[in-house]
Amino acid sequence: xxxxxxxxxxxxxxxxxxxxxxxxxxxxxxxxxxxxxxxxxxxxxxxxxxxxxxxxxxxxxxxxxxxxxxxxxxxxxxxxxxxxxxxxxxxxxxxxxxxxxxxxxxxxxxxxxxxxxxxxxxxxxxxxxxxxxxxxxxxxxxxxxxxxxxxxxxxxxxxxxxxxxxxxxxxxxxxxxxxxxxxxxxxxxxxxxxxxxxxxxxxxxxxxxxxxxxxxxxxxxxxxxxxxxxxxxxxxxxxxxxxxxxxxxxxxxxxxxxxxxxxxxxxxxxxxxxxxxxxxxxxxxxxxxxxxxxxxxxxxxxxxxxxxxxxxxxxxxxxxxxxxxxxxxxxxxxxxxxxxxxxxxxxxxxxxxxxxxxxxxxxxxxxx
Numbered sequence: 001x002x003x004x005x006x007x008x009x010x011x012x013x014x015x016x017x018x019x020x021x022x023x024x025x026x027x028x029x030x031x032x033x034x035x036x037x038x039x040x041x042x043x044x045x046x047x048x049x050x051x052x053x054x055x056x057x058x059x060x061x062x063x064x065x066x067x068x069x070x071x072x073x074x075x076x077x078x079x080x081x082x083x084x085x086x087x088x089x090x091x092x093x094x095x096x097x098x099x100x101x102x103x104x105x106x107x108x109x110x111x112x113x114x115x116x117x118x119x120x121x122x123x124x125x126x127x128x129x130x131x132x133x134x135x136x137x138x139x140x141x142x143x144x145x146x147x148x149x150x151x152x153x154x155x156x157x158x159x160x161x162x163x164x165x166x167x168x169x170x171x172x173x174x175x176x177x178x179x180x181x182x183x184x185x186x187x188x189x190x191x192x193x194x195x196x197x198x199x200x201x202x203x204x205x206x207x208x209x210x211x212x213x214x215x216x217x218x219x220x221x222x223x224x225x226x227x228x229x230x231x232x233x234x235x236x237x238x239x240x241x242x243x244x245x246x247x248x249x250x251x252x253x254x255x256x257x258x259x260x261x262x263x264x265x266x267x268x269x270x271x272x273x274x275x276x277x278x279x280x281x282x283x284x285x286x287x288x289x290x291x292x293x294x295x296x297x298x299x300x301x302x303x304x305x306x307x308x309x310x311x312x313x314x315x316x317x318x319x320x321x322x323x324x325x326x327x328x329x330x331x332x333x334x335x336x337x338x339x340x341x342x343x344x345x346x347x348x349x350x351x352x353x354x355x356x357x358x359x360x361x362x363x364x365x366x367x368x
Contacts, residue, residue: 002321005062005349006053007360010035013051014351015042015078015177016361017280017337021156022087026055026339028349029068029079029091030361039328039359042077043125043196044118046098046141050079050091052157059347059363069151069160074098075143078231078335081157082179084188088211089153090180091160092190094173095146104142105134113144116197125196148174148192152212166190166206166215172198177335178233178280180212184240188212189263191221191244193230203232203246205263222246222257222269229255229269235281235289237310245291247277254279254293256311272314276303280337285344290368292320292348294334300324302336302350306368320364324352332359344368 005028006013016030033040033047042048050073051065067073068091077094084090099107099115107113108128116125117137125143128134152162168174173195180190188208194201202223207216221244222229228249235243242259246269254276255269276293284290289311292304301322305314326332336350349363 001365005361015335016349029081046075078177080179089157091151097144097146191232191234201228203229221266231278233281243311245279292336292338296330
């Protein structure tokens, strides 16, 4: 069964992540901004906020959304959300700083800020090197990097008591549309990845020993010459092996890395014969690993796969939806996130256009 989680006629709502909290509520964190024509993704638009919407009845109804962590957090990217065993709910975000174009040029010329403008031919943001780079930039604003953050809620996501800025050096970006993962020894793992101008093109993890209050420096988990890794998801198997799945920008396929020492070292990333991105990975109640991912070519939709041997092999592709419409070359859909709410029963959220062309948060119930 498919459903609408959140729809606002004049809003572009996208990039959701779902978690189930201790009181039984479901929380979905997502991006939203006023709708533009043509639509603008979060990296291109300073008006995006992150919102959380809550269901108290397993997705049958949803409360009105709340901006998180507060209204002064604008220009924030794809959020991840997860609850840890001590009750802390972690919200991870990447933030851009946005400037009117004239101020951006001034800051760039004086060296006060590393400013990025859009190359419309390649649709990538880059530091301007010539006057032409400024002149072809299509927006009346430009951006700089604002950093990666984790916010902590101690009351199931109602309010946010702590904000921690993450040290991601030497990487120059840190995106993840998925939440943190907790290991059997209590360590929390957050997987993050590169974006646009980061020359590393890598996925990496940070570790926290104290439920998100303090974080290690990055540990690289996936990098390969000629490939660009981004937007990873990590899951722990029953034997405490970590599997990291990363989006690969050049080919569109999913790559997998593994760790046997709680994330301290990683095997080289290897290609899965699965096309789609990005991936959310969860361990099911019966111990199997399930991944869900967007399918951004016809037939547009949401797909998944199951491993019964901790990631050594994968079963046939599962089609969750193959009837989504997209008016923007596949950009107006995807980024699924999933929970198992009863043994064998799952609910996935993702974004897509509805029948009237409104980009909104949708969901699907299905069984495995």
